[in-house]
Amino acid sequence: MSALHLSQRGALAPASPIRRLTPLADAARERGLVVHQLNIGQPDIATPPAMIAAYRSYDERVLAYAPSDGFRAYRERLATYYTELSQDGGGATVSAADIVVTVGGSEALLFAIAAVCEPGDELLVCEPFYTNYAGFSHMLGVNVRAVTTFAKDGFRIDPERVEAAIGPKTRALCLPTPGNPTGVVLSRADLEALAAICRRRNLYFICDEVYREFVYDGPEGSRAASLLSLADFDEHAIIIDSVSKRYSACGARIGALVTRNKALREAALRFGQARLSPATVDQYAAMAALDTPPSYFREVVSEYRARRDALVAGLRGIGVDCALPAGAFYLVAPLPIDDADRFCRFLLEQFDLDGETVMLAPASGFYATEGLGRTEARIAYVLDVPRLERCVTILGSAFAAYRAQKDVGRR
Ligand SMILES: Cc1ncc(COP(=O)(O)O)c(C=O)c1O
Known part of the structure; x- marks a missing residue:
């Protein structure tokens, strides 16, 4: 029997770069790691x-x-x-x-x-x-x-x-x-x-x-x-x-x-x-x-502003020269490594800092032009400031470990 036909539309549908690494994150959790999710715009703020x-x-x-x-x-x-x-x-x-x-x-x-x-x-x-x-x-x-x-x-x-x-x-x-x-x-x-x-x-x-x-x-x-x-x-x-x-x-x-x-x-x-x-x-x-009072938005926006400021300052401190975003709760960070896709996998498959790691979305999937975004990742600042600061520490340590591992590979 010949295989059933799957449309080109179905066969070639792009996987979401935001969710693509989820099986690796699940496996990391099964190994007992805490995975801080900065890949997806799922806010932790309470619904009104x-x-x-x-x-x-x-x-x-x-x-x-x-x-x-x-x-x-x-x-x-x-x-x-x-x-x-x-x-x-x-x-x-x-x-x-x-x-x-x-x-x-x-x-x-x-x-x-x-x-x-x-x-x-x-x-x-x-x-x-x-x-x-x-x-x-x-x-x-x-x-x-x-x-x-x-x-x-x-x-x-x-x-x-x-x-x-x-x-x-x-x-x-x-x-x-x-x-x-x-x-x-x-x-x-x-x-x-x-x-x-x-x-x-x-x-x-x-x-x-x-x-x-x-x-x-x-x-x-x-x-x-x-x-x-x-x-x-x-x-x-x-x-x-x-x-x-x-x-x-x-x-x-x-x-x-x-x-x-x-x-x-x-x-x-x-x-x-x-x-x-x-x-x-x-x-x-x-x-x-629709009856949510303006005070709700004042508090939420001020919380996100604090997160943005803490994240951008932290990232700049570990050599990530990112622009200050003016709105929403994402930024595209140019990472100081050679390949963001490989680095995001490395974070989930091979790295942890005292049992914790971070999940990011590699940015190449956010570009239509082949080859662009290869060293960038999208980061969603949907966690509170202490956790974002912890994520920055983890990332700083992961950059060093990733480079060291590549150097060993090259020898
Ligand atoms: C820019 C933008 N537009 C649209 C959506 C769609 O969101 P939803 O279907 O949850 O309303 C999202 C969700 O992340 C988004 O970031």
């Missing part, structure tokens, strides 16, 4: 009590489907939140009819790319990029075209280079702000410059704003500028959002696609009808989360 209480108080007799675009009451509450965000930047109102509730920001991304690209079209991103932009594009037969940004410039995005990369098959620009993995936050002026390009070249702008509240250098309570607030851009703008990071509720799997482009919103709704509905109980919890 109002959200947890909403889960506990769910008391319906039948756990029914929700509408395909999400509960109207939830979308109306979201519309108030987005309108405030938009008007903060001088933009127009957002209505419940502009929102489709999705299964995490992930599904919003999938719907957005599917709605604007034909198979064979191009999605324009800046590398290093959030790897699932490539994962979803691959599923849809869409090619990723990447504009490289560099650690030495703090991964700054240059609009001229973005425009120069647009080809005949490019349909959309897709960028996160604040950025994963770079921590770059786009200013309003940056958004305006990129939007002007999209207008001129007739592209959609998929703006992934799931880390909106996580900005560290503005006045207290600042949020990253939102694409929703730009004037005369309604037909082009698609906003990706999620409760995962905002409320430290990654397991809720609730996100949103927001657009004032009616045809696009209709397409997203029809995709939503195919998967029937987003989760019911989680939407109630996400609705309750």
Whole structure:
């Protein structure tokens, strides 16, 4: 019997560089090691009590489907939140009819790319990029075209280079702000410059704003500028959002696609009808989360700022010359070794410091250009300051052990 056929799409789907080393981490734990996980953006911050209480108080007799675009009451509450965000930047109102509730920001991304690209079209991103932009594009037969940004410039995005990369098959620009993995936050002026390009070249702008509240250098309570607030851009703008990071509720799997482009919103709704509905109980919890007081965000942001500062200072102290990220909770660190992939494996397979080691995400998978990111790793600062300081000590010792081992190999 001949082997069953597996599609090229299935056979060639890229493994997530964030999760790829998990079997090695599991094996290290089985050997009794403590593995500090800095590879994945899973925050350790407590979910707001109002959200947890909403889960506990769910008391319906039948756990029914929700509408395909999400509960109207939830979308109306979201519309108030987005309108405030938009008007903060001088933009127009957002209505419940502009929102489709999705299964995490992930599904919003999938719907957005599917709605604007034909198979064979191009999605324009800046590398290093959030790897699932490539994962979803691959599923849809869409090619990723990447504009490289560099650690030495703090991964700054240059609009001229973005425009120069647009080809005949490019349909959309897709960028996160604040950025994963770079921590770059786009200013309003940056958004305006990129939007002007999209207008001129007739592209959609998929703006992934799931880390909106996580900005560290503005006045207290600042949020990253939102694409929703730009004037005369309604037909082009698609906003990706999620409760995962905002409320430290990654397991809720609730996100949103927001657009004032009616045809696009209709397409997203029809995709939503195919998967029937987003989760019911989680939407109630996400609705309750909207009542989270500003003091929660003040505390969380100040905690992440302290983590960022401790991590960057610590890394610089062990010879890692990394840029200070302005937002989200990641940084891309150029490591003082020859091969980050090998080093990340070494950490899990061959190294420990008094029974502890660290898991990082090798950065090559965050680039589309072959060969880039080979000596970089993405680090998520999702652990508290004492644990991050311990991780820096472990890494410092691991660099020395890795180099010593290579020297022995060479002799
Ligand atoms: C930039 C970015 N966009 C979207 C997502 C999707 O998150 P979720 O599906 O949990 O909402 C993530 C998750 O890490 C992310 O980092």
